[in-house]
Amino acid sequence: MGQLGYSIKLISKMPKDREGYPYQPQPYEIESMSNVGIFEISGGDGHTVSIDVEGKVYSWGASACG
Numbered sequence: 904m905g906q907l908g909y910s911i912k913l914i915s916k917m918p919k920d921r922e923g924y925p926y927q928p929q930p931y932e933i934e935s936m937s938n939v940g941i942f943e944i945s946g947g948d949g950h951t952v953s954i955d956v957e958g959k960v961y962s963w964g965a966s967a968c969g
Contacts, residue, residue, distance in 0.1 A: 924949060924965060936961070 909917075917925035940956040950964025 933963075 914925050918928055920926055939961070941953050942956045944951065944953040946952075947964070950962060952960065952962045954960050
């Protein structure tokens with residue numbers, strides 16, 4: 904499974920970036936974070952980091968660099 908819980912079957916149907924990595928082309932709500940008040944968010948090439956209103960940091964993504 905991918906870092907966001909996608910099945911391998913779904914990942915194989917996703918579009919790929921120029922390096923061949925699958926990506927989600929449309930935004931969607933992450934169910935496990937539906938009650939989290941996000942204050943700030945930033946995205947990189949293969950990851951996303953956010954901070955909530957209480958100062959907790961969340962990150963997710965490709966995890967290619969550890």
